[in-house]
Amino acid sequence: MKLYYAPGACSLSPHIALREAGLPFTLEKVDTKTRTTETGADFTTVNPRGYVPALQLDSGEVLTEGAAIVQYIADLKPEAELAPKAGTLARARLQEELNFIASELHKAFAPLFSTTLGDDARREAKEKVARRFGDVEQKLSDGRPYLLGETFSVADAYLFVVTNWANHTGVALDAWPKLQAFMQRLTGRNTVRQAMQAEGLI
Template identity: 55%
Template structure:
C-alpha cells in the first residue's frame, strides 16, 4: 500500500492506522496547494478530486476518501479492534462517529482554512466548531476512553487529527476537559508519535 498525504491534513488519520496495523507501506507527500508530489509528479493524475488522502493498492487501484481508506486498511488487515466486523452495532457506532467527524466537525473547520473568509465568518466558524466539540465532550463525559468505548478505532484516528486543527485555528480546548484528555491520550500512542515524526510535525 502507498499513502499519498499532506502533513497535518486529514490524511494523517490513515497514516496513523497504517502504523497501527504494522504492515509495510509507502508514503508520498503531496502539496495541497500546487498538487505536485515529492517525486515531481502531478497529483491530479492520482486523484482527480485533488484531495488527500489517496491509497494506492498493490494492483494499482486507487482508493480515495478518508473514511473509506481507514476502514479498508483495518478490514484488509483483519484489525477488528480498529474496525469491528461489518453488520455489528459496534461497526455502526464507528461509522456513526466517522460520519460525524467528516460531515460535521471537518466541515465546520473548512472556513478557517479559506483565505477569502472574513474575520466575522471565521469567528462564526469557530463558534460552530465549539458546538461540535461540546457534543464530543458529552460523549466522553461517561468516562469512556475512546469515542465508541474502551477500544481505539479508526474513528478516533480521524477525530484526533481534526480536533488537533484547533491548535492552528485559534481555538483553545480548555472549555472541554474530557476532549482535552482524549486528545492527549491518543497523542501518546506509538502510532501517532511515529506518524507525527514521519510527517515532520514532531
C-alpha cells in the same frame, strides 16, 4: 501500498491507521496547492479530485476518502481490532462516528484555514466548531477513553487529527476537559507520535 498525504491534513488519519495495523506502506507527500507530488508527478492522475488522502493499493487501484480508507485498512488487519466486524451494530456505530467527524467537525474547520475569511465569518466558524466539540465532549462524558468505548478505533485517529487543527486555527480546548484528556491519550500512543514525526509535525 502507498499513502499520498499532506503534512497534518486529514491524511494523517489513515497514516496512523496503517501504523496501528502494522501494514507495510510507503509515503508520498503532495503539495495540495499545485497538486503535484514530491516526485514531481501530477497528483490528479492519482486522484482526479486533487485532494488527499489517496491510498494506492498493490494492485494499482486507488482508494480515496478518508472514512473508506481507514475502514479498508482496519479490515486488512482484523486482529488489530481497529474496527468492529462488518455487518454489526458496532460497525454501524463506527461509521456513525466517522460520518459525524467528516460531515460536521471536519467541514466546520474548513473556513478557518482560509486567509481571506472576514472577522464575522471567522467568529461564526469558531462557534460552529465549538458546538461540534461540545457534542464530542458529551460523548466522552461517561468516562469512556475512546469514541466507541474501551477500545481504540480508526474513528479515534480521525478525531485526533481534526481536533489537532485547533492548535493552528486559534481554537482553545479549555472548555472541553474530556476532549483534552482524549487528545493527551492519543498523543501518548507510539503510532501517533511516529506518524507525526514522519510528517515533520513534531
